[in-house]
Amino acid sequence: MSTxxxxxxxxxxxxxxxxxxxxxxxxxxxxxxxxxxxxEAAGVGLGTFYLYFDGKQAIFDEVVEDLNRRVRHxxxxxARNAANRMEAERAGFRAFFRFTAQHPALYRIIRQAEFxxxxxxxxxYTRIVNGYIEGLKSAQAGGEVxxxxxxxxxxxxxxxxxxxxxxxxxxxxxxxxxxxGARPEVPEEVFEEMMQFIERGLAPDTRPSSTPPQxxxxx
Amino acid sequence: MSTxxxxxxxxxxxxxxxxxxxxxxxxxxxxxxxxxxxxEAAGVGLGTFYLYFDGKQAIFDEVVEDLNRRVRHxxxxxARNAANRMEAERAGFRAFFRFTAQHPALYRIIRQAEFxxxxxxxxxYTRIVNGYIEGLKSAQAGGEVxxxxxxxxxxxxxxxxxxxxxxxxxxxxxxxxxxxGARPEVPEEVFEEMMQFIERGLAPDTRPSSTPPQxxxxx
Amino acid sequence: MSTxxxxxxxxxxxxxxxxxxxxxxxxxxxxxxxxxxxxEAAGVGLGTFYLYFDGKQAIFDEVVEDLNRRVRHxxxxxARNAANRMEAERAGFRAFFRFTAQHPALYRIIRQAEFxxxxxxxxxYTRIVNGYIEGLKSAQAGGEVxxxxxxxxxxxxxxxxxxxxxxxxxxxxxxxxxxxGARPEVPEEVFEEMMQFIERGLAPDTRPSSTPPQxxxxx
Amino acid sequence: MSTxxxxxxxxxxxxxxxxxxxxxxxxxxxxxxxxxxxxEAAGVGLGTFYLYFDGKQAIFDEVVEDLNRRVRHxxxxxARNAANRMEAERAGFRAFFRFTAQHPALYRIIRQAEFxxxxxxxxxYTRIVNGYIEGLKSAQAGGEVxxxxxxxxxxxxxxxxxxxxxxxxxxxxxxxxxxxGARPEVPEEVFEEMMQFIERGLAPDTRPSSTPPQxxxxx
DNA sequence: GATGAATGAGTGTTCATTCAT
DNA sequence: GATGAATGAACACTCATTCAT
Numbered sequence: 001m002s003t004x005x006x007x008x009x010x011x012x013x014x015x016x017x018x019x020x021x022x023x024x025x026x027x028x029x030x031x032x033x034x035x036x037x038x039x040e041a042a043g044v045g046l047g048t049f050y051l052y053f054d055g056k057q058a059i060f061d062e063v064v065e066d067l068n069r070r071v072r073h074x075x076x077x078x079a080r081n082a083a084n085r086m087e088a089e090r091a092g093f094r095a096f097f098r099f100t101a102q103h104p105a106l107y108r109i110i111r112q113a114e115f116x117x118x119x120x121x122x123x124x125y126t127r128i129v130n131g132y133i134e135g136l137k138s139a140q141a142g143g144e145v146x147x148x149x150x151x152x153x154x155x156x157x158x159x160x161x162x163x164x165x166x167x168x169x170x171x172x173x174x175x176x177x178x179x180x181g182a183r184p185e186v187p188e189e190v191f192e193e194m195m196q197f198i199e200r201g202l203a204p205d206t207r208p209s210s211t212p213p214q215x216x217x218x219x
Numbered sequence: 220m221s222t223x224x225x226x227x228x229x230x231x232x233x234x235x236x237x238x239x240x241x242x243x244x245x246x247x248x249x250x251x252x253x254x255x256x257x258x259e260a261a262g263v264g265l266g267t268f269y270l271y272f273d274g275k276q277a278i279f280d281e282v283v284e285d286l287n288r289r290v291r292h293x294x295x296x297x298a299r300n301a302a303n304r305m306e307a308e309r310a311g312f313r314a315f316f317r318f319t320a321q322h323p324a325l326y327r328i329i330r331q332a333e334f335x336x337x338x339x340x341x342x343x344y345t346r347i348v349n350g351y352i353e354g355l356k357s358a359q360a361g362g363e364v365x366x367x368x369x370x371x372x373x374x375x376x377x378x379x380x381x382x383x384x385x386x387x388x389x390x391x392x393x394x395x396x397x398x399x400g401a402r403p404e405v406p407e408e409v410f411e412e413m414m415q416f417i418e419r420g421l422a423p424d425t426r427p428s429s430t431p432p433q434x435x436x437x438x
Numbered sequence: 439m440s441t442x443x444x445x446x447x448x449x450x451x452x453x454x455x456x457x458x459x460x461x462x463x464x465x466x467x468x469x470x471x472x473x474x475x476x477x478e479a480a481g482v483g484l485g486t487f488y489l490y491f492d493g494k495q496a497i498f499d500e501v502v503e504d505l506n507r508r509v510r511h512x513x514x515x516x517a518r519n520a521a522n523r524m525e526a527e528r529a530g531f532r533a534f535f536r537f538t539a540q541h542p543a544l545y546r547i548i549r550q551a552e553f554x555x556x557x558x559x560x561x562x563y564t565r566i567v568n569g570y571i572e573g574l575k576s577a578q579a580g581g582e583v584x585x586x587x588x589x590x591x592x593x594x595x596x597x598x599x600x601x602x603x604x605x606x607x608x609x610x611x612x613x614x615x616x617x618x619g620a621r622p623e624v625p626e627e628v629f630e631e632m633m634q635f636i637e638r639g640l641a642p643d644t645r646p647s648s649t650p651p652q653x654x655x656x657x
Numbered sequence: 658m659s660t661x662x663x664x665x666x667x668x669x670x671x672x673x674x675x676x677x678x679x680x681x682x683x684x685x686x687x688x689x690x691x692x693x694x695x696x697e698a699a700g701v702g703l704g705t706f707y708l709y710f711d712g713k714q715a716i717f718d719e720v721v722e723d724l725n726r727r728v729r730h731x732x733x734x735x736a737r738n739a740a741n742r743m744e745a746e747r748a749g750f751r752a753f754f755r756f757t758a759q760h761p762a763l764y765r766i767i768r769q770a771e772f773x774x775x776x777x778x779x780x781x782y783t784r785i786v787n788g789y790i791e792g793l794k795s796a797q798a799g800g801e802v803x804x805x806x807x808x809x810x811x812x813x814x815x816x817x818x819x820x821x822x823x824x825x826x827x828x829x830x831x832x833x834x835x836x837x838g839a840r841p842e843v844p845e846e847v848f849e850e851m852m853q854f855i856e857r858g859l860a861p862d863t864r865p866s867s868t869p870p871q872x873x874x875x876x
Numbered sequence: 877g878a879t880g881a882a883t884g885a886g887t888g889t890t891c892a893t894t895c896a897t
Numbered sequence: 898g899a900t901g902a903a904t905g906a907a908c909a910c911t912c913a914t915t916c917a918t
Binding site: 028029030031108111114115122148149152153155156158160163164167189193194198201202203 | 247248249250251326327330331333334341344367368371372374375377378379380381382383385386390408409412413415416417419420421422
C-alpha cells in the first residue's frame with residue numbers, strides 16, 4: 001500500500017513522478033507507458049514508484065484528477081472577470097483551448113480513460129459539464145440565454161469544444177500523430193465562427209411580436 | 220504476410236474473424252483483446268488468424284474502417300429522402316444515434332484508436348465530417364443555412380453528436396462503465412433540444428433590416 | 439487457463455516439465471525455484487510452461503500429488519507378497535526408505551508444502567496414514583497387532599519413518615545440507631532396531647494369565 | 658554489520674524485534690515475512706532492524722535457536738521431578754505438546770528451516786534428540802529401558818512426538834490450514850495410546866520363561 | 877539510537893507471432 | 898486451408914538492504 005510522503009524530499013519525489021506520468025501517458029498512451037519509463041522520466045528508481053502509488057492505474061487516476069482540476073481552474077479563472085455571460089463563455093472556451101494547447105495530455109489521456117478507468121472518465125466530463133450547466137442557468141435567469149434544457153446545452157458545448165479542440169489544436173496540419181509539446185491555439189477565425197454558432201444556438205428569441213415595447217415606438 | 224482468401228470457405232473464415240474482432244474490441248478494448256480471444260470467438264484456430272491478417276493492428280484498422288463505412292451508410296441512407304436540409308440533418312443524427320446504440324463498439328473502438336492507429340482515427344472523423352461539410356455547403360447554396368465556414372460547423376456538429384451520444388446512449392443512468400449490447404437511443408426531448416440548438420446555430424439571419432419586404436408592411 | 443496437451447508432443451513436454459519441477463523444487467525449494475529454472479531444466483521455452491500449468495503453485499501441487507502416489511505405490515507393491523502383517527510392515531518401511539533415498543524430493547518438497555499448499559500437505563500425510571490404518575486394522579483382526587487405536591499407531595509409525603528417514607537417508611554424515619541425487623538407504627542395524635521398537639509397540643499381549651480360559655475348555 | 662545493543666533501550670528494541678519476528682514467521686512463514694512486517698509488528702522503524710540483525714536469515718536463525726532453547730527447557734523442567742524414567746518421558750512429551758500448543762511457531766518455523774537454514778534445522782533436532790539419548794542411556798543403566806541403540810530410539814521418539822503433535826495439536830479438526838494462537842493439547846486418550854506404544858517399544862524383556870527365578874520352581 | 881526514502885535485481889505471468897504438421 | 902504447440906521479450910510489482918538525516 002502506498003503512503004503519502006512525510007518529508008519535503010518525499011513530496012518532491014511524488015510530484016516528479018506525477019509530472020513524469022502525465023508526460024509519458026500523453027506521449028505514448030496508457031498501455032505503452034511502463035513504470036520504468038515513468039520512473040526514468042522522473043529520474044528516480046523503479047521501486048520508488050511504489051512508495052507513492054499503488055500501481056499504474058492509481059497514478060493514472062491521479063493524473064486524470066489533476067488535469068481535470070487544472071483545466072477547470074483555468075476555465076473558471078478566465079471567466080471570472082467577464083462582463084456578461086457570453087463574454088464568460090468566450091473566455092472559458094479560450095482558456096480551454098489554451099490549456100489543451102499547453103497540455104495535449106488532457107485529450108490523449110482522457111480518451112484512454114474509457115477502458116482504463118471509466119469512472120475517472122465520467123467524473124472528468126461530468127465536472128466540466130456541471131460548470132457549464134451552472135453558468136447557463138444563471139445566464140438564463142438573467143435572460144441572456146434562451147429557455148432550453150441547460151444539461152443538453154452543456155453537453156453540446158462540451159462536444160463542440162472537444163472536437164474543435166481536437167481538430168485545430170491537436171492535429172498538426174495533415175501530419176503525423178500528434179506528440180507532446182506546446183501547440184498553436186485554435187485560429188481566430190475558427191474560434192469566432194464557433195462562438196457565433198454557439199451564441200446563436202443559445203440566444204434568446206428576439207421575435208418582434210414578443211417585444212411589444214418596440215412597437216410602442218412606432219408612430 | 221496475410222493473403223486474400225482464395226476460396227468461399229476462406230471468405231467465410233475471414234468474415235467470421237472480422238466480426239469476432241469487432242465484438243471483442245468493443246467489449247474489452249484493444250489491449251485486452253488477444254488474438255486467442257478473437258479466434259476463439261470466431262471459432263477458428265489461432266494460426267488461422269495470420270492467414271488473413273497481418274497482425275492485431277491490421278485487423279483493428281479493418282474493423283475501424285468497416286464501422287466507419289457502416290455508420291456513414293446508415294447516416295446517408297437515413298438522410299436520402301429528407302424533404303429539406305434540416306430534415307436531412309435530423310435524420311442523419313437519428314441514424315447516428317441509432318447506430319451507436321446498436322454498435323457501442325463505434326465509440327469504444329474509436330477512442331482506443333487514438334494511440335493504436337492514429338491514422339484510422341483521423342480518417343474516421345474526417346470522412347464523417349466531410350459528409351457534413353458537403354451537406355452544409357449545398358444547404359448554404361439553397362439558403363437554408365447561413366453563410367458560415369462549413370468546416371467549423373461540421374466539426375461542431377460532430378462534437379455535439381459525439382458527446383450527446385456518449386452521454387445518453389452509452390452511459391447507463393448513474394451506473395457502471397458501459398458494456399456491449401443494444402442500448403436505448405437518445406430520449407426524444409434531448410434530441411429535440413439538441414436539434415433546436417443546432418438549427419438556431421445554423422439558421423440564416425432573419426434581421427428585419429435585411430428583409431426590407433417586412434419593413435414595407437409598416438405604415 | 440492451462441490446457442491438457444492434445445498431442446503426443448504435448449504430452450512429452452508436460453512430462454518433462456513435471457520431472458524438471460520435481461528436481462528443481464527438491465534442490466532449491468519452492469521459493470527459490472523460479473519458472474525459468476524449471477523450464478530451463480526441462481529444456482523448453484519459458485512461455486511453454488503456462489501452456490500446461492496455471493502457475494507455480496499448480497505445478498507444485500501436481501508434483502506433491504505425483505510423489506505421494508508414487509511413494510504409496512512403492513509401499514503397497516513392496517508389502518503385497520509379505521507372509522504376514524509384520525513382514526508387510528517391514529517391506530513397507532523398506533520401500534519407503536528406498537523411495538526416499540531415490541527421491542529426496544519427497545521430504546524436501548513435503549516440508550515446504552506447509553506454507554505453500556497446506557491442503558496438499560495434509561492430503562499427503564493422510565493418504566499414507568490411511569494406508570497404515572487399514573493394514574493395522576486387518577492385522578488386529580488377525581490377532582497380529584494388539585488392540586490399540588489404529589489411528590494413533592499409524593501416526594506414530596509415520597513419524598518414526600519420517601524422522602528415521604530424515605536422519606539416516608537425507609543427512610549425509612555430519613555434512614552440508616543435503617542435495618539431490620541418490621543416497622544410501624537406512625543402515626541395516628538402524629532398520630532392525632527401529633523395526634524391533636515398532637514390533638514391540640504393536641505386539642499383542644502374551645501374558646499366560648490372559649489366555650488360560652481357552653485352555654480350560656480342552657478336555 | 659549488526660551490533661549488540663549497548664543500552665537498556667537497545668536491549669528492549671532487540672527483544673521486541675525478536676518477538677515480532679517469531680510471530681510473523683509463525684503466521685506467514687519465512688518467505689512471506691518481510692522485514693517491514695517484522696518492524697511494524699515490533700513497532701520500530703525499518704532501518705532499526707539492521708542495527709541489531711545482519712539480515713532476515715540472521716534473525717530467523719536466532720528465532721529458531723530461541724525456540725529450541727525454550728522447548729528444551731520446557732521439557733527438562735517438566736521431567737525434572739519425575740519418579741522414574743517412564744514418568745520423565747511422559748512429562749517430557751506432555752511439555753512438548755503443551756509448548757507446541759502455545760507456540761505453533763515451533764513446527765511451522767522448523768519446517769521452513771529445511772531450505773532457509775539447514776544448519777539451524779539439524780541443530781534443532783539434534784539437540785532435542787541428544788536430550789532423549791541421554792535420558793535413555795541412564796534409563797538403560799537403571800534397567801528401565803531395554804538394551805537397544807538409544808540413538809535410534811531417540812529419533813523414533815522424536816518422530817512420534819512430531820507427527821502426533823502435528824496431527825492433534827496443529828490440525829484443527831478437518832479444517833483449514835493452522836494459524837497462530839493457542840490450541841488444545843493432544844487429547845488424553847491419544848496421549849495414553851501413544852505412551853503405551855512407546856513404553857512397550859522400550860520396555861525390557863520380561864518373559865517369564867527367560868527369568869531364572871521360575872526355573873527354581875522346577876523340581 | 878532511530879528512521880524511512882530510495883534502490884534495482886529478480887519474479888511470475890501474458891501474448892503476439894512463428895512454423896511444423 | 899487450418900491448426901495449436903512453442904517461444905521469449907516485455908511488463909507490473911516486491912522486498913532486502915543501504916544511507917543520509
